[in-house]
Every structure is written in structure tokens, then in C-alpha cells.
Amino acid sequence: MTDAETDNGNGEFALIDxxxxxxxxxxPAALGLTDDAAVLSPTPGRDLVLAKDAMVAGVHFLEDDAPxxxxxxxxxxxxxxxxxxxxxxxxxxxxxFWPEKLxxxxxxxFAAGLQKDQDEFGVGLLGGDTVRTPGPLSLSLTAVGEVTxxxxxxxxxxxxxxxxxxxxxxxxxxxxxxxxxxxxVGLDEDLQKKLIDRYHLPQPRLALGKxxxxxxxxxxxxxxxxxxDIGHICDESRLGAEIEWERIxxxxxxxxxxxxxxxxxxxxxxGGDDYELAFTLPPAMEEALEQLATESGLAxxxxxxxTAGNDVRVFHEDGTELTLDTRGWQHF
Amino acid sequence: MTDAETDNGNGEFALIDxxxxxxxxxxPAALGLTDDAAVLSPTPGRDLVLAKDAMVAGVHFLEDDAPxxxxxxxxxxxxxxxxxxxxxxxxxxxxxFWPEKLxxxxxxxFAAGLQKDQDEFGVGLLGGDTVRTPGPLSLSLTAVGEVTxxxxxxxxxxxxxxxxxxxxxxxxxxxxxxxxxxxxVGLDEDLQKKLIDRYHLPQPRLALGKxxxxxxxxxxxxxxxxxxDIGHICDESRLGAEIEWERIxxxxxxxxxxxxxxxxxxxxxxGGDDYELAFTLPPAMEEALEQLATESGLAxxxxxxxTAGNDVRVFHEDGTELTLDTRGWQHF
Numbered sequence: 223m224t225d226a227e228t229d230n231g232n233g234e235f236a237l238i239d240x241x242x243x244x245x246x247x248x249x250p251a252a253l254g255l256t257d258d259a260a261v262l263s264p265t266p267g268r269d270l271v272l273a274k275d276a277m278v279a280g281v282h283f284l285e286d287d288a289p290x291x292x293x294x295x296x297x298x299x300x301x302x303x304x305x306x307x308x309x310x311x312x313x314x315x316x317x318x319f320w321p322e323k324l325x326x327x328x329x330x331x332f333a334a335g336l337q338k339d340q341d342e343f344g345v346g347l348l349g350g351d352t353v354r355t356p357g358p359l360s361l362s363l364t365a366v367g368e369v370t371x372x373x374x375x376x377x378x379x380x381x382x383x384x385x386x387x388x389x390x391x392x393x394x395x396x397x398x399x400x401x402x403x404x405x406x407v408g409l410d411e412d413l414q415k416k417l418i419d420r421y422h423l424p425q426p427r428l429a430l431g432k433x434x435x436x437x438x439x440x441x442x443x444x445x446x447x448x449x450x451d452i453g454h455i456c457d458e459s460r461l462g463a464e465i466e467w468e469r470i471x472x473x474x475x476x477x478x479x480x481x482x483x484x485x486x487x488x489x490x491x492x493g494g495d496d497y498e499l500a501f502t503l504p505p506a507m508e509e510a511l512e513q514l515a516t517e518s519g520l521a522x523x524x525x526x527x528x529t530a531g532n533d534v535r536v537f538h539e540d541g542t543e544l545t546l547d548t549r550g551w552q553h554f
Numbered sequence: 555m556t557d558a559e560t561d562n563g564n565g566e567f568a569l570i571d572x573x574x575x576x577x578x579x580x581x582p583a584a585l586g587l588t589d590d591a592a593v594l595s596p597t598p599g600r601d602l603v604l605a606k607d608a609m610v611a612g613v614h615f616l617e618d619d620a621p622x623x624x625x626x627x628x629x630x631x632x633x634x635x636x637x638x639x640x641x642x643x644x645x646x647x648x649x650x651f652w653p654e655k656l657x658x659x660x661x662x663x664f665a666a667g668l669q670k671d672q673d674e675f676g677v678g679l680l681g682g683d684t685v686r687t688p689g690p691l692s693l694s695l696t697a698v699g700e701v702t703x704x705x706x707x708x709x710x711x712x713x714x715x716x717x718x719x720x721x722x723x724x725x726x727x728x729x730x731x732x733x734x735x736x737x738x739v740g741l742d743e744d745l746q747k748k749l750i751d752r753y754h755l756p757q758p759r760l761a762l763g764k765x766x767x768x769x770x771x772x773x774x775x776x777x778x779x780x781x782x783d784i785g786h787i788c789d790e791s792r793l794g795a796e797i798e799w800e801r802i803x804x805x806x807x808x809x810x811x812x813x814x815x816x817x818x819x820x821x822x823x824x825g826g827d828d829y830e831l832a833f834t835l836p837p838a839m840e841e842a843l844e845q846l847a848t849e850s851g852l853a854x855x856x857x858x859x860x861t862a863g864n865d866v867r868v869f870h871e872d873g874t875e876l877t878l879d880t881r882g883w884q885h886f
Contacts, residue, residue: 253708256790258635258775259605259699261706264596273591274696276649276683303590317608317649317694351608357689362649364606364696367591374593376585443590458588 237326238318238352241333249313249346260315260348262366269374271367273303279358284402289328291422292361293335298424299445300365301343302497305431306443308375309367311343316350319360343428375434375441375501378458384439384502384528386463387511389427389520391473392448394420396493397486408482413475420473424497430518431499437510438501447492448525449546452500453534459502462531467491468539471523488546491536502528569658570650570684573665581645581678592647592680594698601706603699605635611690616734621660623754624693625667630756631777632697633675634829637763638775640707641699643675648682651692675760707766707773707833712791716771716834716860719843721759721852723805724780726752728825729818740814745807752805756829762850763831769842770833779824780857781878784832785866791834794863799823800871803855820878823868834860 239255246252251262264270275296279285283292297314304311316336320329340346348366398421400406401414427443434441440455448470452463470490472480480486503511508524515522536544571587578584583594596602607628611617615624629646636643648668652661672678680698730753732738733746759775766773772787780802784795802822804812812818835843840856847854868876 256786257709258638259603259641259697259706261639261701262602262604263703264602266598270594270596270602271591272594272647272680272696272698274647274649274682274694276651276685276694278651278685278687278689280688281686306590307593309591315604315606315696317606319608319610319651319692348604350606351694353608353610354613355610355689355692356612357610357687357692360651360687360689360692362606362608362683362694364604364647365591366604369593371595374591377589454588 235352238320238329241329242347245333245336245340245347249348251313252346252348255349262312262348265368267371268368269371271304271307271309271369271374272364273300274362274364275300275303276360276362278360287422289331290335290338293332294339294423296361296363297336297339298426299497300363301426301428302424302443302445304365304367305426305428306375306441306499307367307369308373308431308435308441309369310432311345311365311367311428313346313348313366315348315364317362318352319355320352321355321357321359324359369435373435375431375438377440377442377455380440380455380459380461380502380528381504382461382528382530384504385508385524386452386465386500386502386526386528387522387524388444388448388471388498388500389430389522390498391471391476392444392496392498393476393490393493394473395424395495395497396447396489397476397479399495400489406479409479413478416475421495424495426497427499427520430520433514433518434501437507438503441499441501444496444498444500445494447494448500449491449534455500455502456532456534459528460532462529463526463534464529465526465534465536466539467536467544469523469525471521491546567684570652570661573661574679577665577668577672577679581680583645584678584680587681594644594680597700599703600700601703603636603639603641603701603706604696605632606694606696607632607635608692608694610692619754621663622667622670625664626671626755628693628695629668629671630758631829632695633758633760634756634775634777636697636699637758637760638707638773638831639701640705640763640767640773641701642764643677643697643699643760645678645680645698647680647696649694650684651687652684653687653689653691656691701767705767707763707770709772709774709787710790712772712787712793712834712860713836714793714860714862716836717840717856718784718795718797718832718834718858718860719854719856720776720780720803720830720832721762721854722830723803723808724776724828724830725808725822725825726805727756727827727829728779728821729808729811731827732821738811741811745810748807753827756827758829759831759850759852762852765846765850766833769839770835773831773833776828776830776832777826779826780832781823781866782826787832787834788864788866791860792864794861795858795866796861797858797866797868798871799868799876801855801857803853823878
């Protein structure tokens with residue numbers, strides 16, 4: 223990396239640099255990681271979109287998660303932020319805080335995971351920093367994207383009566399974390415694995431985000447759970463929202479989990495880690511949804527509408543209001 | 555921040571967000587920190603310059619350093635990277651990893667330090683992330699700057715015979731750290747304090763960096779010590795360098811420290827934390843130096859020249875080569 227510390231003789235920092243350097247090979251803006259900074263020539267007429275998310279071992283991922291998955295999730299949660307703005311990813315900067323004696327194959331796996339997702343999403347490493355920490359492995363990634371000038375999706379444009387739409391299925395990430403922690407033991411192991419995979423490897427909805435520019439009135443990625451994140455759209459648009467529980471799209475695995483324990487409903491609503499997009503559309507755009515779904519290759523489901531007020535309320539299809547057992551919106 | 559985690563009931567994250575939010579108030583690209591990412595409209599004809607440095611309590615700063623100073627140093631070391639590229643700073647993204655029970659006044663001091671330097675350097679907070687860590691306080695900052703397209707200063711352009719020039723005085727940062735650790739007790743306390751101040755508050759040489767575009771053939775900021783950093787210019791330009799020890803500009807405090815202990819010479823050469831610029835100039839540009847010094851308000855001193863080969867060698871003025879006692883280029 224551009225400013226890696228010198229080794230204390232054990233060669234580990236040199237190893238990290240050697241493993242990370244190829245990640246910048248196809249990104250001219252990285253300057254081969256030889257200089258103090260990356261130099262990016264923005265596309266004329268495009269805005270730059272910059273997102274920065276941090277992760278800590280033991281807090282945001284588990285100590286024994288596969289290093290490939292940790293690397294890919296770190297990149298993907300940031301790409302998901304770009305997707306929520308309708309941006310096309312360009313590259314990323316990476317700060318890594320390494321504890322002593324991290325095994326060589328962990329570092330190799332981490333770099334391999336980044337390489338895999340770079341290829342998948344067409345991004346490259348631009349630069350960053352490599353430092354030592356006496357604490358747990360910590361990571362900070364800054365993702366850089368581009369969007370046509372003035373067309374970035376925001377949270378603040380929803381209007382009363384707008385439809386609330388979500389992509390894919392909801393709740394898999396949070397249920398996957400529960401499965402990882404052994405809290406879904408009654409569930410078929412294949413289904414548990416499906417949920418765990420969704421927790422480990424979110425799918426940033428970049429193609430959908432790009433399709434939504436000039437269409438959606440507001441957009442967000444669901445990282446904190448649909449209630450909290452639709453709540454953010456409400457806050458910024460100064461409105462409320464009504465959601466119908468029975469409309470929330472669930473995967474087969476999630477439906478089986480809920481069939482065994484109905485209280486997992488609150489996990490679906492407040493658990494987070496979905497990285498699907500939630501967005502609002504004027505009611506007149508409803509017929510455009512099918513084409514958006516076809517073009518993005520994703521299920522798109524209307525789950526409610528924007529209302530006056532400032533609360534997110536959840537109702538059953540019979541009109542009774544649903545009250546949550548948890549305080550809600552808590553990270554695990 | 556844009557993606558702060560929810561509180562575990564103690565309100566500390568809400569406090570952090572409340573303290574950081576005003577830092578984005580004057581930066582339209584930050585979108586008030588309400589969205590998933592910042593949206594920056596680059597100036598037509600300008601390249602974006604992106605630098606990312608990380609710091610950890612107990613590694614890169616001392617646990618009892620003033621929070622204002624920690625914040626300002628974090629910002630300044632990144633601005634120094636922009637200076638080394640000849641870029642004008644625009645803003646920054648900030649990821650903070652907070653340990654439990656950090657005192658409220660520490661967080662307030664940290665935000666106040668950022669505000670002070672935002673005002674001084676004309677930058678604003680663009681976005682970032684706030685997370686919890688069971689480890690030490692850790693920080694990662696991504697600085698964003700702009701430079702006329704194609705004019706970013708690089709490390710790879712030096713030619714054989716080019717003059718090697720440094721700004722300001724060298725060694726103060728590393729000697730300041732020694733003073734902080736009580737290793738310069740024989741030195742007058744006022745002088746110790748001067749050195750410590752230079753360690754805590756580096757001065758990013760932004761005005762000089764901008765003046766050097768289209769003039770310097772290579773440039774770097776001195777963060778790892780002049781030998782290591784001029785070594786980076788040598789590596790990237792595939793050349794060697796000869797430096798004359800007696801030409802290296804020293805502050806009065808550094809000269810007094812060396813008068814008491816000549817072995818501190820190696821600290822000056824290899825200690826780092828100066829954040830002055832080292833750059834190379836074609837010999838024909840020598841007469842331009844005086845005007846560059848006047849315009850930047852900085853002393854600019856020729857300390858050597860680029861040579862064939864691939865080593866950085868240090869000589870006395872009588873031509874004898876100087877050998878270092880330390881292995882050199884080690885961070886403290």
C-alpha cells in the first residue's frame with residue numbers, strides 16, 4: 223500500500239503489500255500504489271460518489287469467518303451504499319489494521335476474496351494504508367463510484383402516497399446470523415446454510431440502483447433492517463410509512479424459519495444485513511415495476527406506501543397494527 | 555455519520571453523531587450526512603486525488619495525547635499526502651472505531667480539533683462510519699483533493715543530476731517524539747516543547763505542493779524520515795541519491811539536541827514525522843528556488859542530488875561517507 227509501515231523484521235507487512243499490490247494492477251488511478259495518493263480522472267458530466275464503512279472482528283464479523291468472505295463482505299457493503307445512490311463503482315481505498323501473528327493464509331485468503339469480487343464487480347484497489355493494531359483485526363474501506371451529474375438517488379425525495387418497494391427477499395441476513403450462532407437448530411441444515419450464505423455474502427444491487435436513477439423518488443440499502451432503513455427515508459422525506467407485513471417478500475428458508483418460530487418476524491423487520499434496496503416510486507410508476515424487475519433480474523415487491531406523519535407502522539392485511547416485541551433497530 | 559450503528563442504550567453513538575454532524579455543514583457534497591454516500595461534483599478539467607491513512611492509539615499516537623491534537627494530526631497527515639501530489643484539499647471521509655467508555659470530553663475535543671483544522675485548511679467532512687471496537691481507539695481518514703488534470707506530482711519523474719530539495723527543517727517530529735518519551739531530558743524545556751509541538755501538529759505543505767506542479771520532477775512528503783522517503787523517489791525513478799549531511803536544515807531546537815548527543819543524527823535521518831516535502835528539480839531550475847521559497851513562505855534547501863545507482867548515500871562535506879548506527883527507516 224502507499225504508506226505501509228516498515229516491518230519489525232518479520233516480513234509480515236511486506237507480505238501484505240505483496241499480496242495487495244496485484245489488486246491495483248488494472249486500476250491506472252492507483253499509480254501502482256507507488257505514490258502518496260491515487261489520482262482519478264473523473265468522467266466529464268459525472269458526479270463522484272464516496273462511501274466509507276468500517277468493520278471490526280468480533281463486532282461486525284466473527285473471528286472464525288473465512289477471510290475470503292470477510293474481504294468480500296467489506297467490499298460489498300460499501301458497493302451496496304453506491305447501489306443505493308444509483309452509482310457505478312469505480313474502485314476503492316482500503317485501510318487495514320492488523321493484529322500480531324495473523325496467519326499467512328488468512329492474509330492470502332483476504333486478498334483472494336478481494337480479487338474475486340474485484341473481478342465480479344469491475345473495481346480495483348486505488349490505495350490505502352496498512353497499520354499494526356494491538357486490538358482486533360479492523361478494516362475500513364472507501365468505495366468510489368460515479369453517477370450522471372445530479373442524478374444520485376437520495377433518501378429525501380419521497381412524496382406522500384409513493385409506493386414503497388423492496389428488491390429480493392428480506393430477513394435472510396439477520397436470520398443467517400442467528401443460524402450461525404446456533405439459534406435456528408430446528409431448521410433444515412441446507413436452509414440454514416442458505417441463510418448463512420446470505421449473511422456472509424450480500425449482493426449489492428448495483429444494476430437495480432442504476433436503473434432507478436430518474437425513477438425512484440428515494441432509495442436506501444437495507445443494512446439496519448427494513449423498519450430502520452425505511453425510517454431513514456421517512457426522516458429525510460419528513461413523512462411516515464405504512465407497511466403490510468404479509469407483503470414483505472420472504473425466501474423459502476425464511477418462511478420455514480418463521481413457521482417454526484413466529485417471533486422471528488421481528489428479526490426480519492429489524493435485523494438488518496439484507497443489503498437489498500428499499501425505494502419509493504410515484505403510484506403512476508407502478509406499471510414500470512415489471513420492466514424494472516426484468517431488467518434488473520430481481521423480484522421487486524410493493525410492501526407499503528408513504529404517508530403523512532413521521533412513523534413507520536406495520537399492519538396485517540386485515541388492518542390490525544402489528545406491535546414489535548423488541549425495541550427494534552438494534553444491531554446484533 | 556451516514557451509517558453509525560445504533561446505540562446500546564447509552565447514547566454515546568448519538569453523541570458522536572451530534573458532534574460530528576456540524577463538521578459537514580458547509581460541505582454540500584456531504585448531503586448533511588443523511589445518505590449512504592457523499593456526492594461530489596468534480597471541477598471540470600481537474601483530477602481527483604485520494605489519500606487514506608490510519609492511526610491507532612498506542613501505536614501512532616499516545617493514549618494521553620490531547621484529543622484535539624489527535625484529530626488534527628490525523629487530518630494533517632492525510633493533507634500532507636495531498637500536498638505531496640500538488641493537490642488542493644476538498645474534504646474528507648472519516649471512519650472512527652471507538653472503545654467503550656471513552657470520556658465525553660475526549661469526543662468533544664476530537665470534534666473541536668477537526669473543526670479547527672477544517673477552518674484552517676478549507677475542508678469539510680464528507681461522510682464516513684462510526685463503529686464500536688473492543689480494541690484501542692482507531693481512526694481512518696480518506697482525504698479528497700483536486701489537481702489540474704495530468705499535473706499531479708509523482709515520485710517517478712526524477713532524472714540523474716536533479717537537485718534534491720527539502721522544505722522547512724528536518725528531524726523535529728522524530729525528536730519531538732523522543733522528547734515526549736523523556737529521552738531528551740538534558741534539553742531546555744522550551745526547546746523540548748517546540749519539538750513536541752512539531753510532532754503533534756505537522757504542517758501540511760499544501761501551498762508549496764501546488765507551486766511545485768509543472769516544476770518538480772518528483773515529490774514526496776517526509777513521513778518515514780528523509781532517507782526512507784528520498785529512497786522512495788529513488789525506487790520509483792530507478793535512480794540513487796547523494797545527500798550531504800551538513801546541508802540538512804535543522805531547527806535551533808534540533809541543533810541543540812544534536813549538540814548534546816551527536817547520535818541523534820540518525821534520528822534526524824531516519825525518524826520521520828516531519829511532513830515536510832522532499833522534491834527534485836532539474837539543475838536549471840535552481841534559480842527558481844528563491845521565488846518558490848518566497849511564494850510558499852518556506853525555507854527550501856538543496857540537500858543533495860539524484861545519481862545513477864539505487865542507493866541513498868549520505869556524505870559529509872569533506873566527502874567521507876556517513877554510516878548509520880541504526881538499521882534505519884523504522885517507525886518508532
